[in-house]
Amino acid sequence: MARKFFIGGNWKCNGTTDEVKKIVTTLNEAQVPGEDVVEVVVSPPYVFLPVVKGLLRPDFHVAAQNSWVRKGGAFTGEISAEILVNLGIPWVILGHSERRQLLNESNEFVADKVAYALSQGLKVIACIGETLEQREAGITLNVVAEQTKAIAAKISNWDNVVLAYEPVWAIGTGKVATPAQAQEVHADLRKWIHEHVSADVAASVRIIYGGSVNGGNSKELAGQPDLDGFLVGGASLKPEFIDIINSATVKKN
Numbered sequence: 257m258a259r260k261f262f263i264g265g266n267w268k269c270n271g272t273t274d275e276v277k278k279i280v281t282t283l284n285e286a287q288v289p290g291e292d293v294v295e296v297v298v299s300p301p302y303v304f305l306p307v308v309k310g311l312l313r314p315d316f317h318v319a320a321q322n323s324w325v326r327k328g329g330a331f332t333g334e335i336s337a338e339i340l341v342n343l344g345i346p347w348v349i350l351g352h353s354e355r356r357q358l359l360n361e362s363n364e365f366v367a368d369k370v371a372y373a374l375s376q377g378l379k380v381i382a383c384i385g386e387t388l389e390q391r392e393a394g395i396t397l398n399v400v401a402e403q404t405k406a407i408a409a410k411i412s413n414w415d416n417v418v419l420a421y422e423p424v425w426a427i428g429t430g431k432v433a434t435p436a437q438a439q440e441v442h443a444d445l446r447k448w449i450h451e452h453v454s455a456d457v458a459a460s461v462r463i464i465y466g467g468s469v470n471g472g473n474s475k476e477l478a479g480q481p482d483l484d485g486f487l488v489g490g491a492s493l494k495p496e497f498i499d500i501i502n503s504a505t506v507k508k509n
Contacts, residue, residue, distance in 0.1 A: 259462050261478070261504035262418055262485035264319065264381055265298040265492030266349060266466075276304045277311065279493060284313045286498040291315050294485075294504035297347050297381070298492065302335055305345055319347030319381060322355065325369045337376035348373050349487075351383040351403070353424045363406035370417070371410035379416040381487060382407055383466070388425035396423075397444045404448065414457045418464060420487040421445065426467025428489060435476050435483075438465045442482035471499030478506040 271279070288294065299319040300308045309318045320340050328336030340348060350373060351366035361369075370380050384403040386396045400421065411417070421441055426432050433441075442463045450458035465477060466487035477483060488500055 259460065259484045260292075261294045261507050262462050262464050263294055263296045263501050263504065264349070264418075264420070264464065264466075264485070264487040265296075265497055266321065266352070266487055266489050267298065267300045267493060268321070268354075268489060269301060270493060271300060271304060273304070273307070276300060276308060280308055280311045282495055282498070283316060284311070286501070288498065288501045289504050293507075294501060296501055299347070299349055305340075305343060309344065317346050319349055320345055321349050321352070323348045323350065323369065323373050323378070325365060326372055337373045337378050340378060341376055345378075347379045347381060349381045349383065349420075353383060353385055353422055353427060356383075357424070363403050366403070367406040367410045370407050374411060374413070374416055379418075381418045381420050381464075383420045383422055383487070385422040385424050385427075385467075391423065391425060396441060397448070400441065400445055401448050404445065405452065408449075408453050414453070414461050418462045418485075419445070420464050420466050422466035422487060428468065430468055432468040432473055432477075433465070435480050438477060439480035439482055442480065446482055469500060471496035474500040474503035475506055478503040 296316045297319045299321050305318055323340055324331055324334040324336045328338055350369045355361045370382050373380050384400045386399040390396060390399050423433050445463055446458050462484035464485035464487055465483050469486045469488050470491045486500060488497060491497055
């Protein structure tokens, strides 16, 4: 079945009110393919979610960059899935490598977050990916399979999950997986899902790529058969994000 191309823009811990409004204005004025061709989601820091949601064009949507692992309460500094739902935020990014590495979020903890967010009605961009050491050791598939296995053990419905494969060594480094490297991991991952989850999920789940994606490399990457979109970091703060969105037309037959 056809998988709609997905473009996520992860703004990370960046932006002022004025900068955010400027980015939104650029997005609102952009000429991009319709919602039948590409799904676009941008993820500003928590504090800017309401302003971005209020100003952003209706065919684009917003995502939070994280949510708490269970129901809200006495968890200072955390934001629960319930709060995001109350604000009308449809998406959340979970398991980003920066949180796995800097905050020691384990595969199981990420999987619990994914399951809880889905149970509250959020859609999830679930991030997986290997470090440079793991790639050089030849265990890339083992690593991403274990990360995916943890999620698969906690959920039964994948309809509202997008998997984001982000090789840690390519995030913010300027290094990017070659189209062949990205395709190899995406194909292996889809095969793993076919064998361990189901053929239907393997055929339908979107597996997107993240790691120094920019306007110059997005079209070639988009042409890979098992690559269903991008999770874009730094470039999502720049006008070239529009070029990345337009790379979705590569998939349109």
